[in-house]
Amino acid sequence: MRLDVVTIFPEYLDPLNVSLVGKARARGQLDVHVHDLRSWTYDRHNTVDDTPYGGGPGMVMKTEPWGDALDSVLADGYETGSHAPALIVPTPSGRPFTQELAVELSARPWLLFTPARYEGIDRRVIDEYATRIPVHEVSIGDYVLAGGEAAVLVITEAVARLLPGVLGNAESHRDDSFAPGAMANLLEGPVYTKPPEWRGRGIPDVLLSGHHGKIARWRRDEALRRTTAHRPDLIERCDPKAFDKKDREM
Numbered sequence: 001m002r003l004d005v006v007t008i009f010p011e012y013l014d015p016l017n018v019s020l021v022g023k024a025r026a027r028g029q030l031d032v033h034v035h036d037l038r039s040w041t042y043d044r045h046n047t048v049d050d051t052p053y054g055g056g057p058g059m060v061m062k063t064e065p066w067g068d069a070l071d072s073v074l075a076d077g078y079e080t081g082s083h084a085p086a087l088i089v090p091t092p093s094g095r096p097f098t099q100e101l102a103v104e105l106s107a108r109p110w111l112l113f114t115p116a117r118y119e120g121i122d123r124r125v126i127d128e129y130a131t132r133i134p135v136h137e138v139s140i141g142d143y144v145l146a147g148g149e150a151a152v153l154v155i156t157e158a159v160a161r162l163l164p165g166v167l168g169n170a171e172s173h174r175d176d177s178f179a180p181g182a183m184a185n186l187l188e189g190p191v192y193t194k195p196p197e198w199r200g201r202g203i204p205d206v207l208l209s210g211h212h213g214k215i216a217r218w219r220r221d222e223a224l225r226r227t228t229a230h231r232p233d234l235i236e237r238c239d240p241k242a243f244d245k246k247d248r249e250m
């Protein structure tokens with residue numbers, strides 16, 4: 001997978017050089033290119049924004065730098081044999097980013113991220129490129145950020161870990177919260193490791209029992225309890241029949 005990010009804060013994307021994404025890049029599973037939007041400005045102040053038509057607070061990111069940047073990045077990608085990318089526009093007014101969307105995006109050969117600052121990008125930029133490539137306007141949550149770069153890091157990590165070979169066997173995403181199966185849509189329950197006692201706190205006996213059926217049932221019940229407490233909205237999406245089937249297997 002090829003990833004391109006166009007941003008006025010390229011250094012904000014330095015975390016893409018470490019950990020899971022950094023290792024995937026080193027292994028050639030990800031080809032990441034970070035571009036400084038100001039490389040496509042030609043005035044003395046490297047201007048990328050201006051006041052909004054219609055008035056109002058803040059500044060809007062201008063069309064020309066984005067148009068020149070995206071044309072250049074697309075040309076480079078096509079020249080090096082990449083297939084059509086999807087344009088990913090982090091925005092608070094976008095479609096919620098979910099594991100389902102992460103899976104959808106992980107199937108694409110090329111993602112092109114356009115994190116915006118200020119009040120956002122002039123709408124004509126999105127409208128222009130939506131005539132050529134799929135555009136996903138994506139929100140990572142209902143809160144206000146100063147810009148979309150943090151969202152790029154979140155989306156990139158969620159997508160990269162789904163790419164074949166990126167997660168080792170020990171880190172399988174089979175048991176992820178939100179992964180398909182009987183635990184789908186459930187939050188993960190509590191986890192424990194050595195030492196067996198810490199500051200007077202022990203381990204739930206069932207986890208020391210060696211009875212895999214009882215352990216699986218306990219973990220399922222803990223996940224249900226945690227989901228009911230923290231995310232009752234997810235409970236409605238659970239398939240109760242999957243639990244009955246799972247109970248029979250435990």
Ligand SMILES: Nc1ccccc1-c1cnco1
Pocket residue numbers: 090091092115116117138139140141142143144145146147148149151
């Ligand atoms: N608040 C923001 C400001 C600028 C670009 C993206 C966001 C965003 C994305 N998901 C939630 O917020």
